[in-house]
Amino acid sequence: MIKDKFKESLKGKGIYIGDIKGEDIPFEARVIKTGSYTSGKEFPTIGLFRSVKDLGSIDTIDYGSKYDEEFFKTKSLIVIQLREGSGSIRHEVTKVVKNGDQITVQIKVTVPEFGTADMAEWAVLVEVDNAMVNDNTTVDFVTK
Numbered sequence: 001m002i003k004d005k006f007k008e009s010l011k012g013k014g015i016y017i018g019d020i021k022g023e024d025i026p027f028e029a030r031v032i033k034t035g036s037y038t039s040g041k042e043f044p045t046i047g048l049f050r051s052v053k054d055l056g057s058i059d060t061i062d063y064g065s066k067y068d069e070e071f072f073k074t075k076s077l078i079v080i081q082l083r084e085g086s087g088s089i090r091h092e093v094t095k096v097v098k099n100g101d102q103i104t105v106q107i108k109v110t111v112p113e114f115g116t117a118d119m120a121e122w123a124v125l126v127e128v129d130n131a132m133v134n135d136n137t138t139v140d141f142v143t144k
Contacts, residue, residue: 020095020097020104020106020142021097021099022097022098022099022102022104023097023098023099024095024096024097025096025097025098025103025128025129025132026096026128026129027093027096027105027126027127027128028126028127029092029093029096029105029124029125029126029127030125031090031091031092031093031122031123031124031125032122032123032125033087033120033121033122034081034121034122034123035120035121041083043081043082043083043121044080044081044082044083044141045079045080045081046078046079046080046081046139046140046141047078047079047139048076048077048078048103048133048137048138048139049072049076049077049078049079050072050076050077050130050133051069051072052067052068052069052072055067055077055079073130074129074130075127075128075129075130076127076128076129076130076132076133077125077126077127077128078103078105078124078125078126078127078128078139079123079124079125079126080105080107080123080124080126080141081121081122081123081124082121082122082123082124083119083120083121083122084119084120084121084122085115085119086111086112086115086116086117086118086119086120087115087116087118087119087120088111088112088114088115088116089109089110089111089112089115089120090109090110091107091108091109091110091122091124092107092108092110093105093106093107093108093124093126094106094107094108094144096126096128098132101134101136101137101138102137102138102139102140103128103132103133103137103138103139103140104139104140104141104142105124105126105139105140105141105142106141106142106143106144107124107141107142107143107144108143108144109143109144124141
């Protein structure tokens with residue numbers, strides 16, 4: 001039941017459920033719970049950040065001290081913000097691919113048979129080498 005509602009919630013948001021094609025690229029990822037329901041904010045969001053200044057422009061989320069000027073000398077950060085109808089839903093980045101100037105992140109979503117009734121917001125943080133990114137790079141994500 002919850003799984004069907006999740007899939008239904010993705011319709012019309014430019015997100016599709018399935019596999020992605022392209023060249024696998026190395027990445028590091030983590031998922032952090034950023035809070036509960038935020039009124040008036042649209043989800044999902046996705047962005048590519050190449051500097052501390054850019055990252056500071058998205059929210060007051062505490063991403064930690066890891067993402068400093070030293071980090072951005074060699075890496076770029078993709079941030080995907082999600083809202084779920086249950087805090088029990090889990091996310092895992094399983095693949096990142098590059099196809100031309102497009103980078104796509106594949107996220108495995110695990111929806112339990114029974115979940116909590118609390119809405120939760122998540123930030124999926126994906127680190128990629130700067131060599132994979134240029135001024136024309138666009139980012140997207142799919143769920144699986």
